[in-house]
Structures are given as C-alpha cells and as structure tokens.
Amino acid sequence: MEQLKARILRDGRVLPNSVVKVDSFLNHQVDPALIQAIGEWLAGHFADTPFTKVLTIEASGIHIAYATALAAGVPMVYAKKRKALTQGDDLYHSEVWSYTRQETYRITVARPYLEASDRVLIVDDILAEGSALLGLVDIVRQSGAGMVGIGVAIEKSFQAGRGRLEELGVRVHALARIASLEGGTIQFLE
C-alpha cells in the first residue's frame, strides 16, 4: 500500500535493535484517515474469503481492527492482556511472550464472543516475531472458529513472525513489508 509506505518513509524513525518507531501516526498518535484507508484495504483484500469477526489484541491493534470491521460490516473483538475483575471465568486464554516488554503475559477472550460458527480475520499493527499473533491464532483454534487469515499494517520481514504463522497454514497479508533497517535506512520488499 503506497500511502502507508510513503508515510513510514516520511515519519518513521529507525532506532537501535531493528526497531522502527511509527508512533507519530500509527500506534500512539494516530492519523484517522490513514487508519481508515488501512482498514478498507484489509477488508477488501480478504473479501474473497468472507469473515464474521475481526480479532485483535489491546492496545495498538484496536483502531486498525475497528476500521477493518467497520469497512466489512462485522463485529470486532479485542483480546485483553489482563483479566479485569468484571470479566468472569468463561474465557479462552493463551500465553504470549513480549519482546518489547521482556515478559510473558496471558491474553484472554470471553468465550461468547468467538463461536465455532465464526470465521475470523486477525488484525494487528506490526508483525515482527509474531508472538501476540500466535496467541490469537491459538485462541481461534480453541474456539473451533474458521481462520481466514492475518492482516497487519507493517511487517518486519527480516524477523521470524511470518514464517511461524505460515508454518501453521495461516494466510498472512501485510500492507508494508520492511526488508531491512540496516544503517538506519528503511528498505521495503517489492
């Protein structure tokens, strides 16, 4: 998606340890028109395999998943990273390792919101090592729902996430695939 790639080149900042910071428009400050375009793109890309739910994980996937769900006319569900006191016990859960926070955490989805009759599109902001997305795939499988695929705004293609997800037979689509951040320069895959 050329609009997103141009924005990454203009406003993304490359930090040490292969981090690309996009928090001026994607995941801290958010440009709503860009997110709407990303959501419409993802909904259109997966329109050939209709889905009944968009699933993401709090927090930085929520607005992108919402925009996708709005474009597709289906509900969005976001997995929670911590159990709220009001949440009850009727939950799917999975364990996720966070590289940015260096800790394991439990993600949960209330069972009534993912059913075996659902067909699920998973959406997130960034695919790097794929930990959070593997946790979401695990939860979809527990529910018995169909797995339509995974759509992300940005993929760091030099990390292992896509490979791990494709090994599970999951279709992955990224709007901007970053091949390299070496020397502080952002290079996209063609």
Added chain:
Amino acid sequence: MEQLKARILRDGRVLPNSVVKVDSFLNHQVDPALIQAIGEWLAGHFADTPFTKVLTIEASGIHIAYATALAAGVPMVYAKKRKALTQGDDLYHSEVWSYTRQETYRITVARPYLEASDRVLIVDDILAEGSALLGLVDIVRQSGAGMVGIGVAIEKSFQAGRGRLEELGVRVHALARIASLEGGTIQFLE
C-alpha cells in the same frame, strides 16, 4: 443518545457492586456501526469549541476516540498504561488508581504529541469514579494545551466522577447517564 440507551437496556448486564457489563458491544466485543455513531455524536456535540486532538487512554477508549477523531478530522492520541522499551523519556505522566484492578498505575503521553497550541477533547468509554480521566486532565494541563471537554459513552451518574471533573472546571458530556442500577434495573437520568 437513544440508540446507545436502547442498546444498554437490551444487551447490558448488571453485576453486583454497581457494575454494568457492556462488553458484548462496547468494550470487548465491539459493534462498529454503534461506535461510529457515538464518534459522530461526540464530534458534533463539541463542534462549537473546535479541538485539534482527541486524547484517550488504552485500551477501551481507543476505538471511541478514533471514531470521534475521524469524524472531526483531527489526530487521536492514546495514553499508554505501561512504558514500552521503545518509548523514550520525553514523556508526560500521571498516576491513576484503578478501581476495577485495585492498583495504581502510571499513564504516559509522549510530549511531541500534545503541544501548548493544541485544544484537546478527552474521550473514554465509561465515566464512573473518574480516575483515568483525572489523569488525562492532569496531562493536558502539564502540556499547556487548551481543555475543550470530556466526552464519554456511558456515565454512572451515581458515582463521583462527573463531580470531580466539573470541580476542575471541565465540561463533561455523556451519551447515556445511568442514574441507578439498584435491584439489577438500569435507570437513566432524564
């Protein structure tokens, strides 16, 4: 907003300790068409005092703030509840007490995304005791930005939040004001 009140009456569930669970359409599973309508309503309500940023806090305010920002054509910023390793030190922060989690946590906003020239509308899903919103007001004041007001989907009017915010001179608007949950029955303020 009649659409939201009708949805709360149909799908909300009253739990003990004055909790109303709306996680089938507002803050776990999300109905995008309803959220879009809420965002357009809030943007319209505050259109008389134009704002340059919509500010919320992760996670359950994000989609509502996004929908409001999209309708108004301005950026959205969400405060983070935990510091990410990539976030740097150039931050505003405030301390927030969570009643649902029974703990204090620090919320942060990167300084470049709130400037003294900004005029800020704060948006969240639910106003009860007002802790998170007081933290956001504190951050807006630190930034020197103008405070346009606070818009929330649901207010529990029998709790102290609105009073605390109005004491600070902040304009508060709620689309559904719940007067009472006594006996498990949802009663709205007129």
